[in-house]
Amino acid sequence: MRRPMIQKNLFLRSRLAAATRRYFDENGFIEVETPFLGKSTPEGARDYLVPSRINKGTFYALPQSPQLFKQLLMVSGFDRYYQIVKCFRDEDLRADRQPEFTQIDVEMSFITEEDIMNMMEGLMKTIFKACLNKELTLPLPRLSYADAIGRYGKDNPDVRFGMELVDITAIVKDSGFKLFAEVAASGGVIKAIKAEQASTLSRKDLDGLKDFVAIYGAKGLAWAKVNAADWTSPIFKFFKPEEVEGISKAMNAKESDIIFFVADTPRVVNDSLGNLRINLAKKLNLIDPNALAFTWITEFPLMEYSETEKRFVSTHHPFTSPFLEDLPLMITDPGKVRAKAYDLVLNGSEIGGGSIRIHHKDVQSQVFSALKLRDEEARMKFGFLLDALEYGAPPHGGLAFGLDRLTMIMTRAESIRDVIAFPKTQKAACLMTDAPSKVSIEQLMELSLKIV
């Protein structure tokens, strides 16, 4: 019902799509439509399933992305492909997540990461010029995954402001504050962030922040108000003078700054401080609403260990090419293998991501086996792709942008619903048409389905 705002957003969305098509057309890309009724794949998000009437007991899956099709297009000799296409993922919704969403999907042959990033930077420049009349300065900055996590605690860092995480483990590993020393001794880390001139934060605010970091698994949040000669802090009395000095120096702390500490596993520390950093920046008004801070994130890990599945799973997807020099690690230390994958982050939001794909069958087999996909299983699920690699696939790679998220940032919308014409609710329902809804028993019988 807030029609003027929605209308304005949809007009910008339309201009964004038009600029995208124009750019790719001018650069020799072909737009190819790929099937929506496809095959369910094991990796990744939950699939939306569509029962087949003709082949009873079998199901199509709506695509989570046109990933496999676009790779097959490369093998077929279409060297430059793009598509503005709906994708479907049956997961819980968020303010920036819908079960059906739109991607700008791209794939290119005979290219490297550099070629793709250059081409995509050109697209961003074109889009921002066409939609907002803003000039981007290229090339866009880059940050390795390890640096992003280390300095910002997240792989989608908002670099519109500073307040970086500082690792002070070395300074406090023998601290008089036992908790820090114990965490350091057990392989954990202690990191801190500094809110400059944050004396506006009350004692009550500080207590509230403790609850905030608890969401991310932190068991506590230590803080220290920096004074001329000492700190006002519940833990000040535990520290030796040289520790206080060391920390102040490492943080470059000045009077009236507030330092926050979290000690835990690297994951919990980065998670909680990374999110606290965003939270504080909003509270303290550190974010310039007009800023456009792009960052490429590179050198993602190829796979991560999943506690729930008790095996390594792909960070990106199973067709992502590893760094060839890291291949020996595939057996010894799979978590250390770097991937030729890259995300584009804008103002702390991941707006796109992609990778160079594997184009050798033996490398693909190594990855599958590291993922504990047995040969026959891999063959059953991705046989068509393995066959295609057999016939000689060109080096290729690509990327996909989230058109909805990009539109959100450009329109400054707070919810993805504000840039979609008929959005779904938190529970994935369409209030307009009342979907999803029950169907008749006849429809079910025709499909040989029974509600359990």
Added chain:
RNA sequence: GGGGUCAUAGUUAAGUUGGUUAUAACGCCGGCCUGUCACGCCGGAGGGCAGGGGUUCAAGUCCCCUUGGCCCCGCCA
């Protein structure tokens, strides 16, 4: 699966520590104005506060349950 928050006229909202006929703006209806176009003036209609239960002399205002919106954790290759 879990945590939080909200639910008042067509719409957006205000409703203090529970207390007489529940407010406002926009919209709607009627009249006046008639060089209007984000007109102006006058006068109206319209809800019993998501649904159910409870506490109380008395409940939008407190408690419980249900339903739904929204935010977050998990999940999202």
